[in-house]
Amino acid sequence: MALAPSLKLPTITHIRAYSMGGAAAKVHGQGGGDYHDQGKDHWIDDHIATPMSKYEEYKQSRQSFGINVLGTLVVEVEASDGTTGFAISTAGNPGCFIVEHHLSRFVEGKRVDQIKLIHDQMLNSTLFYSGGGGVVINTISCVDLALWDLYGKVLNLPVYKLLGGAVRDTIHFYATGARPDLAQKMGFIGGKMPTHWGPADDDEGIEKDIAMLADMREKVGDKFWLMFDCWMSQTVNYATKLAHAAAPYKLKWIEECFPPNQIESYRQLKKNMPAGMLMTTGEHTGTIEGFKELSDAGVDILQPDVGWCGGVTSLCEIAAIAKSRGQLVVPHGSSVYSHHAVITFTNTPFSEFLMTSPHADSLRPQFDPVLVGEPVPEGGIMTAEQLDKPGFGVELNRDCPLERPFQH
Numbered sequence: 001m002a003l004a005p006s007l008k009l010p011t012i013t014h015i016r017a018y019s020m021g022g023a024a025a026k027v028h029g030q031g032g033g034d035y036h037d038q039g040k041d042h043w044i045d046d047h048i049a050t051p052m053s054k055y056e057e058y059k060q061s062r063q064s065f066g067i068n069v070l071g072t073l074v075v076e077v078e079a080s081d082g083t084t085g086f087a088i089s090t091a092g093n094p095g096c097f098i099v100e101h102h103l104s105r106f107v108e109g110k111r112v113d114q115i116k117l118i119h120d121q122m123l124n125s126t127l128f129y130s131g132g133g134g135v136v137i138n139t140i141s142c143v144d145l146a147l148w149d150l151y152g153k154v155l156n157l158p159v160y161k162l163l164g165g166a167v168r169d170t171i172h173f174y175a176t177g178a179r180p181d182l183a184q185k186m187g188f189i190g191g192k193m194p195t196h197w198g199p200a201d202d203d204e205g206i207e208k209d210i211a212m213l214a215d216m217r218e219k220v221g222d223k224f225w226l227m228f229d230c231w232m233s234q235t236v237n238y239a240t241k242l243a244h245a246a247a248p249y250k251l252k253w254i255e256e257c258f259p260p261n262q263i264e265s266y267r268q269l270k271k272n273m274p275a276g277m278l279m280t281t282g283e284h285t286g287t288i289e290g291f292k293e294l295s296d297a298g299v300d301i302l303q304p305d306v307g308w309c310g311g312v313t314s315l316c317e318i319a320a321i322a323k324s325r326g327q328l329v330v331p332h333g334s335s336v337y338s339h340h341a342v343i344t345f346t347n348t349p350f351s352e353f354l355m356t357s358p359h360a361d362s363l364r365p366q367f368d369p370v371l372v373g374e375p376v377p378e379g380g381i382m383t384a385e386q387l388d389k390p391g392f393g394v395e396l397n398r399d400c401p402l403e404r405p406f407q408h
């Protein structure tokens with residue numbers, strides 16, 4: 001049966017890629033999709049433990065080794081009826097090149113509903129240089145998110161309704177930042193702190209991060225969740241000792257102790273760590289195969305970033321992997337792009353809000369200033385109603401210093 005004329009969907013006529021910030025920009029500290037690109041004296045760049053911490057010169061600041069080198073990628077797609085959709089991620093100029101000179105051929109000319117076909121063609125056509133992760137998958141994710149935004153705007157529906165609708169009326173959030181005590185006052189259910197020391201600091205490093213945990217536990221009382229985020233900085237032995245030292249302070253979970261492909265390290269830590277403490281990771285894993293391996297290793301909470309794992313299309317597949325094993329999927333903080341997905345997942349009982357205010361003391365939208373209308377949790381909660389706008393419910397702030405470095 002042919003589609004009713006009113007249901008004849010438009011085709012995609014144009015895809016355009018813009019960048020903001022990153023090493024190619026003249027101005028830094030732009031924030032936006034590359035939310036590590038912040039100004040001076042920001043908690044997110046204050047002596048946080050990383051795999052580079054073994055080098056004294058790179059210990060104080062992640063920007064010193066280039067955490068903000070990529071910058072923000074903005075992908076905009078335009079349909080034959082004039083509707084536009086867009087999304088952002090962390091890929092900057094390299095992402096612009098990939099969109100304009102490679103991925104555009106799979107997008108232009110397709111109907112706005114052919115999202116999964118485009119997704120499969122983007123993944124398979126870049127395999128020879130993506131390695132299944134990193135900036136290429138970030139770029140594919142951004143195109144996928146822009147396509148879902150366009151589809152919602154053409155149908156005048158929020159993305160969460162395209163995905164099958166909400167399974168709950170609200171999303172409850174924990175906050176990531178330097179001040180769990182302030183997050184508690186704002187109504188969040190927990191606070192995740194970055195660790196500041198690692199194996200190069202040996203037991204003294206463990207003592208210092210445990211002192212930070214003990215101080216916070218004293219401030220927030222017994223019930224409020226406290227978590228460590230270790231940003232790939234540890235060894236199995238160090239993580240084991242840290243987890244056991246943290247148990248008396250009721251650490252709820254220990255996050256991303258190792259690089260994404262060290263599956264055996266996760267498997268071993270799961271065996272070594274205190275019973276009842278959760279092991280989580282995933283924000284730097286870029287394929288569903290990678291998430292299956294982490295799930296096999298016993299990761300309790302998979303934490304894909306929807307802008308870095310293949311977009312909404314992949315995030316839904318990752319949620320199913322977790323669900324098949326009774327595991328949770330709690331995406332890495334990615335604002336509206338994960339809110340619309342998680343409110344449709346039965347194995348996502350809470351989500352992450354990443355504090356991008358410099359002292360983690362106020363509710364700044366995560367991707368500020370690049371999204372107009374980006375919602376923040378009120379009292380640690382977001383309602384489905386706050387998401388009830390077409391697409392992802394946000395618009396691009398065209399006052400931002402966006403560049404279009406390549407054109408196909």
Ligand SMILES: C[C@H](O)[C@H](O)[C@@H](O)[C@@H](O)C(=O)O
Pocket residue numbers: 044048176177193194229231283332333354
């Ligand atoms: C706070 C962490 O070091 C990262 O900056 C953060 O982006 C990520 O790991 C997270 O889980 O929010």
Ligand SMILES: [Mg+2]
Pocket residue numbers: 229231255256283332
């Ligand atoms: Mg993390």
